[in-house]
Amino acid sequence: xxxxxxxxxxxxxxxxxxxxxxxxxxxxxxxxxxxxxxxxxxxxxxxxxxxxxxxxxxxxxxxxxxxxxxxxxxxxxxxxxxxxxxxxxxxxxxxxxxxxxxxxxxxxxxxxxxxxxxxxxxxxxxxxxxxxxxxxxxxxxxxxxxxxxxxxxxxxxxxxxxxxxxxxxxxxxxxxxxxxxxxxxxxxxxxxxxxxxxxxxxxxxxxxxxxxxxxxxxxxxxxxxxxxxxxxxxxxxxxxxxxxxxxxxxxxxxxxxxxxxxxxxxxxxxxxxxxxxxxxxxxxxxxxxxxxxxxxxxxxxxxxxxxxxxxxxxxxxxxxxxxxxxxxxxxxxxxxxxxxxxxxxxxxxxxxxxxxxxxxxxxxxxxxxxxxxxxxxxxxxxxxxxxxxxxxxxxxxxxxxxxxxxxxxxxxxxxxxxxxxxxxxxxxxxxxxxxxxxxxxxxxxxxxxxxxxxxxxxxxxxxxxxxxxxxxxxxxxxxxxxxxxxxxxxxxxxxxxxxxxxxxxxxxxxxxxxxxxxxxxxxxxxxxxxxxxxxxxxxxxxxxxxxxxxxxxxxxxxxxxxxxxxxxxxxxxxxxxxxxxxxxxxxxxxxxxxxxxxxxxxxxxxxxxxxxxxxxxxxxxxxxxxxxxxxxxxxxxxxxxxxxxxxxxxxxxxxxxxxxxxxxxxxxxxxxxxxxxxxxxxxxxxxxxxxxxxxxxxxxxxxxxxxxxxxxxxxxxxxxxxxxxxxxxxxxxxxxxxxxxxxxxxxxxxxxxxxxxxxxxxxxxxxxxxxxxxxxxxxxxxxxxxxxxxxxxx
Numbered sequence: 001x002x003x004x005x006x007x008x009x010x011x012x013x014x015x016x017x018x019x020x021x022x023x024x025x026x027x028x029x030x031x032x033x034x035x036x037x038x039x040x041x042x043x044x045x046x047x048x049x050x051x052x053x054x055x056x057x058x059x060x061x062x063x064x065x066x067x068x069x070x071x072x073x074x075x076x077x078x079x080x081x082x083x084x085x086x087x088x089x090x091x092x093x094x095x096x097x098x099x100x101x102x103x104x105x106x107x108x109x110x111x112x113x114x115x116x117x118x119x120x121x122x123x124x125x126x127x128x129x130x131x132x133x134x135x136x137x138x139x140x141x142x143x144x145x146x147x148x149x150x151x152x153x154x155x156x157x158x159x160x161x162x163x164x165x166x167x168x169x170x171x172x173x174x175x176x177x178x179x180x181x182x183x184x185x186x187x188x189x190x191x192x193x194x195x196x197x198x199x200x201x202x203x204x205x206x207x208x209x210x211x212x213x214x215x216x217x218x219x220x221x222x223x224x225x226x227x228x229x230x231x232x233x234x235x236x237x238x239x240x241x242x243x244x245x246x247x248x249x250x251x252x253x254x255x256x257x258x259x260x261x262x263x264x265x266x267x268x269x270x271x272x273x274x275x276x277x278x279x280x281x282x283x284x285x286x287x288x289x290x291x292x293x294x295x296x297x298x299x300x301x302x303x304x305x306x307x308x309x310x311x312x313x314x315x316x317x318x319x320x321x322x323x324x325x326x327x328x329x330x331x332x333x334x335x336x337x338x339x340x341x342x343x344x345x346x347x348x349x350x351x352x353x354x355x356x357x358x359x360x361x362x363x364x365x366x367x368x369x370x371x372x373x374x375x376x377x378x379x380x381x382x383x384x385x386x387x388x389x390x391x392x393x394x395x396x397x398x399x400x401x402x403x404x405x406x407x408x409x410x411x412x413x414x415x416x417x418x419x420x421x422x423x424x425x426x427x428x429x430x431x432x433x434x435x436x437x438x439x440x441x442x443x444x445x446x447x448x449x450x451x452x453x454x455x456x457x458x459x460x461x462x463x464x465x466x467x468x469x470x471x472x473x474x475x476x477x478x479x480x481x482x483x484x485x486x487x488x489x490x491x492x493x494x495x496x497x498x499x500x501x502x503x504x505x506x507x508x509x510x511x512x513x514x515x516x517x518x519x520x521x522x523x524x525x526x527x528x529x530x531x532x533x534x535x536x537x538x539x540x541x542x543x544x545x546x547x548x549x550x551x552x553x554x555x556x557x558x559x560x561x562x563x564x565x566x567x568x569x570x571x572x573x574x575x576x577x578x579x580x581x582x583x584x585x586x587x588x589x590x591x592x593x594x595x596x597x598x599x600x601x602x603x604x605x606x607x608x609x610x611x612x613x614x615x616x617x618x619x620x621x622x623x624x625x626x627x628x629x630x631x632x633x634x635x636x637x638x639x640x641x642x643x644x645x646x647x648x649x650x651x652x653x654x655x656x657x658x659x660x661x662x663x664x665x666x667x668x669x670x671x672x673x674x675x676x677x678x679x680x681x682x683x684x685x686x687x688x689x690x691x692x693x694x695x696x697x698x699x700x701x702x703x704x705x706x707x708x709x710x711x712x713x714x715x716x717x718x719x720x721x722x723x724x725x726x727x728x729x730x731x732x733x734x735x736x737x738x739x740x741x742x743x744x745x746x747x748x749x750x751x752x753x754x755x756x757x758x759x760x761x762x763x764x765x766x767x768x769x770x771x772x773x774x775x776x777x778x779x780x781x782x783x784x785x786x787x788x789x790x791x792x793x794x
Contacts, residue, residue: 005246012239015044019232037227038086044235045079048242055245063122067115068245074111075238081105082234089226109212112205138278138310142285145303196247204240207233278314282307368442370420371427379441379449383500386453387493397493398460400450401507402430402467405485405519407446409666412637413673414480421477422484433466449504457492457524464488464522472520485520487511496525509533535581536592542578543589543598547605552576554609555775556627558784559746559768562760567785569626569660571768572610573775574602594632603635604644611652611659613778618658622785628660628689633667642680649684656685662712664691671705678707689746693734704741711738715749718769722754735762 019040026033053072059065081104088101211233218228285307289300366378374382386397404426411419423446430440430448439451452460471486489510497503506525513532514523546552556570576584593599607629614627635641649656661681667674678688689710713734721727731747738745747759750769759767773784 003246005243008239008243008246012236012243015040015239016232016236019235020229023227023229023232033227034086034090037231038090040235041086041231042079042083045075045082045238048238049075049079051242051245055248067118067122068248070111070115070118071241074108074115075241077104077111078108078234078238081108086226112208116205138307138314139281141303141307141310142281145285145299145306194248197244200240200244200247204237204244207240208237211237278307278311282311371424371442373427373431373448374439374441376441376443376449379439379443379451380500380504382439382441382451383503386451387498387500390493393454395454396456398452398455398457398463399491399493399503399507400452400460400464400467400522401443401489401491401504401511402448402450403487403511403515404446404471405487405515407484409633410482410484411446412634414482418477418480418482422475422482425475425477426471429470430467433470434463449507460490460492461522461524464490468520468522487514487519488522489514489525490522491525506530512536539578539581539584539589540592540596542580543576543593543596543602546576546578547601549579551578552602552605553777554606554613555777556613556781557768557775558772558781559628559766560772561766562764567772568624568766569628570781571628571630571662571775572606572613573630574606575775594634597634599632600635600638603630603632607631607645608648608652611648611654614658615652615654617778617781618654620782622782624658625785626658626660626687628662630662630691631667633664636663636667636677637673642677642684645681645686646684657687660687660689660710662689662691665693675706682707682709689744703737708743710744710746712746712748713764715769718747718749718751718755718759721758722752728758731759731764732762735764739763 019037022033022036022040026036049072052068052075056065056068056072059068081101084101084104211230214230214233218225218230282304285300285304289304366375367373368375383397383399389395390397404422407419407422410422423442426448427440427442430450434440434450434452438453441449441451443449450463452463455463467488468486471484475482475484489507489512491497491503491507491510493503496506506529509529509532510523510525513529514521516532517523542551553575554572555575556572558567559569559571560566561568574586574590576586576589578584590599593602610627610629614625617625631641638644645659645661649659663674681688687709688707689712690706690708691712692714693711711734713731717727717730717734719727721731735745737743744765746766746768747755747764748768750756750759750767750771752771755769756767756771776784
């Protein structure tokens, strides 16, 4: 348990008070006074030494601990020396000097001086300024002069032997060295002690100094008598060192933090004392000189002259230093003026750069980074301004909302770089069509907006027609010939809205209406479109939850092999029955799914359901039955598509050769990517068919290199085949082409017996359509297969 400093302060006060009380009341009883005085003189240094040594043991790994070690040696040395001195005094009544306690007292003084020198070495800043050096020298001159006059000079007149004189002088030299060390530490700007520890240690050394000086003065002038009124100063100084060790236990011992708390940095009071001390010393020596009674040339006079000269030199040096500071200040002011001028110039440049940056930021905020066209924010503000101007001029406004059909497909297949170049080309074309008097803006993605000033419905329609025609033309980008179309929605001000947001929103709605009508066209807004867009939004929301709400189902349309007249397979088709709107046509929700990206999730679900159902049919005895599943372009281009299909086959425990995947001709735009995926699928054993052949972008040169198994003739060529010679010729050509490429041909959309007979006569391999059956639930397929052999064997 650690002793609290405040309790030890009470102990010191009572200790010294008791000692002075003993001295005051027992002068007549010297034996009692000497006995108890000796105990008090010995206990104090031994207690302090133990406390200080404990501090040395606690501070492991810290260099400051050696100060406390040296201080404890000094305290113990003084205590043991005092014990020997007091023992001789009490037992033998001797006060004369002996070698034993003198050696211990010398060791005590040397240990204290060593401790102070060690502290000076740690600060590394002892008396580092000339001004502080002068202050220390002035105080030392005064102290030496007074000591010489009152202590050293009388020694030479003593009748004692040379050894005792040497002893007294060596004590005095040690005291003066201790004074110099104390002053050096006091004037040092840095200290390794916390504030209280530093102050208490300085106080302890000061009291010790006074005790030693008093002892020498009394010994030389009057003869030493034990337990006089200066004797309690020795135990007081020792106990103060012990008190300092207690405060050191409760402080942070890091040098950096100690510096901040030290007396050297504690504020104006400490600085004032440091400045006054040399002047006060000179005043003191002059007082001694005045009151010595006679005017003679002695150490006091010499000290007065030397200290006065040092004060004058110090002041001269201070003036020179101030002058240098003034010159440095003037130089610094000039440098500061130059720096301020340079900084002002720099700030001016920075302001110009900032203004330029602000203009760039404003441009970026209002323009599209890819096409440099105004963005939606700019466009909306322009529409609002144009509407205000239109109210005063009564001129009409029109907003054209343009979406590029099939852009996403081009972007996904040919890459974003080609897509970006295509957008830039379209931006330039639009600006050329409408001119500088109107505003062309990029909404984002593949959507653009145009603001036509001072226009009419007829002029807006003509502008939209020009855009549609222009974007129909093939566009060459990096050696790729691209084909796109556009869907345009148009709103008029003030007929279709009173603010920019409404006009843009309704132009967007009109654009989607143009898409629903087949794309590659423009459409003016009408009131019924709001209801249509609401329906479309509801359908999209419903489609996102259709799987978990169990609203989706798969139906199967049979496929007949014409040679055997047997039902050999079926095409899996997705159906959706909405809880509110009832059955939704695939022609409505499939484009919506492709537009929103839901087609991937729906396609995976259909593929899984078809595989599970096919496995179930195989287990029911339909061993050679196959199922074909439509795969959208977006789904097919997914990086993990092949892996998904392989996993579904494994999970369903299904032979791959009974699964047929149907891709459209539009999927084949990036032929290299498509061929690589098709080859992986065929290696698994899956059959590949090209759906709606003849209606898309297939090249005959590519067709021969495609790893496919089946061609499905588009329904448009089967329609009117019995009456249209062109359709019949195209079908014949496709059949001949397929035979030469060893491909199976399926005619889809067969609706009557005449079409069936013509296809049978031309050698078509398989048919499907309403002539056989409408798409049906899986449960009805077995009945259909069993009845097929009787119906078509005639």
